[in-house]
Amino acid sequence: MAYDYIIIGAGSAGCVLANRLTEDPTCQVLLLEAGSPDKKPEIHIPGAYTKLNNTAVDWSFWTEPQPAIGNRRLYIPRGKTLGGCSSTNAMAYVRGNKEDFNEWEALGNQGWGYEDVLPYFKKSENNEQFGEPYHGEGGPLNVTLSKQPSVLGSVFVDACTESGIPANTDYNGEKQEGASMLQFTIRKNKRHSTAAAFLKPVMRRSNLTVRTQTHVRCILIEDGRAVGVEVMTAHSDTERINCAREVILSAGAIQSPHILMLSGIGDPVELSKQGVDIKFPLPGVGKNLQDHVWSGVSGLATIETGNALLKPLRMAQALVQHLLLKSGPLGNSPLEANAFLKTDELLNRPDIQFHFIPLGIKDDYSTDIYNIKTFSTQSGFSIMSILIRPESRGYVGLRSSKPKDPPVIQPQVLSHPKDRQTLLAGLKKAIEVMQAPAFSGYLADGISLPKDLSDEALLAHIDKSLETLYHPVGTCKMGNDPMAVVDDQLRVHGVKCLRVIDASIMPTIISGNTNAAAIMIGEKGADLIRSAGK
Structure with a gap:
């Protein structure tokens, strides 16, 4: 041929x-x-x-x-x-x-x-x-809003508006800045x-x-x-x-x-x-490798969230809902809501993005974000603070001349000092959102991760928790x-x-x-x- x-x-x-x-x-x-x-x-x-x-x-x-x-x-x-x-x-x-x-x-x-x-x-x-x-x-x-969002997604948007981030129905439309429900590439569940x-x-x-x-x-x-x-x-x-x-x-x-x-x-x-x-x-x-990196805040919830799906019986019920009734939580992305914001009003576009996820993270850094088995079964929710305009640059290189050997991947995260300060500012804003009145009836015992909210402790938290968002x-x-x-x-x-x-x-x-x-x-x-x- x-x-x-x-x-x-x-x-x-x-x-x-x-x-x-x-x-x-x-x-x-x-x-x-x-x-x-x-x-x-x-x-x-x-x-x-x-x-x-x-x-x-x-x-x-x-x-x-x-x-x-x-x-x-x-x-x-x-x-x-x-x-x-x-x-x-x-x-x-x-x-x-x-x-x-x-x-x-x-x-x-x-x-x-x-x-x-x-x-x-x-x-x-x-x-x-x-x-x-x-x-x-x-x-x-096909692009759609979630058909069965949890109550917490709209609560997050309300908390953002209480924290000075305006609501914005469509971040893919006339303007990007603001808080909204996410749009997804999902069709018929x-x-x-x-x-x-x-x-x-x-x-x-x-x-x-x-x-x-x-x-x-x-x-x-x-x-x-x-x-x-x-x-x-x-x-x-x-x-x-x-x-x-x-x-x-x-x-x-x-x-x-x-x-x-x-x-x-x-x-x-x-x-x-x-x-x-x-x-x-x-x-x-x-050369010129760029990626989004993030750190987040998390707390326990007063209502059931995605963590409950880690219990075998609850997962079995959700599977039946999804496969037979075409409904239930498995028809949704783990993500739910979103916000774009500026850490400096002089910027011409947002430099921080929030993802709201109705899923809690353990407070002892034992949760591996890439391994669902390490998440707690205790219901919680989290706000991911994402650096979306990083200054740091990395590279992809050859490890060997063998085609099946993985390449060298060196993103050099936070190698530019501005990135750490921008991420810190975003994390502090995420804390403000989570502590807003809208969340008061849903956050069980305050923010559980990180426990210390001082700048010094938050910088240490970034070092321990930072991950990429898989956007190279x-x-x-x-x-x-x-x-x-x-x-x-x-x-x-x-x-x-x-x-x-x-x-x-x-x-x-x-x-x-x-x-x-x-x-x-x-x-x-x-x-x-x-x-x-x-």
């Missing part, structure tokens, strides 16, 4: 590309995925999100030790199945702030301002509650991943081939042009697959730079250290400076017929959860490819 396009990675952007490129029946498209089909039942149950970590559908990466937080290593889950992280994330649909995209354009990336990208957000979307001028109707991806929304409806197209359990060893570069890929099958056989038009790398912000480096595209000094033949020197590959971006950044990897057409500098189309191309991280923007990048990237082919 001769393929016109080979897409590496069936994730948030890759599934979009497979759908849109095969709308042209004359194009033969091959979609490659290292993971398996998305048949694991927990993928499709929104409330079972936390049971996907450290399983066969997760790459289960870890960072290098982080000096700023006592050399702790941080867990970095990445989806390893059809749909990628859209099949394993918490389903929050958050586009980012208008100024995020205007900043991309100001950096020299024409066509990436807010007014340019808004049509692509709308194109992909079928929003059940909101419409024009900011939302789409009839698109493949099931997760609506890009595999469900974009890939499954077109799997029978004769010009689309999807191969799972196929690990890309490298992109084949001949005479400065991408001509195909070399892959390993599930049986460890090596195979060459040729491509007539373009190879499209959509493996995400960790693995897209990893595959480029294994293919000989990257910093020549680093490639030489690992014995990789240099095909094209591009020093920015893997920026490692194949778009731009025209010496450290840029792709241009504003998403073409890799210096190599013909090769593009990167995923969250790694973001020059700066957006102000909010990154999945919606990754899908938008897939939509826009497909149009860029089709325009070039005319």
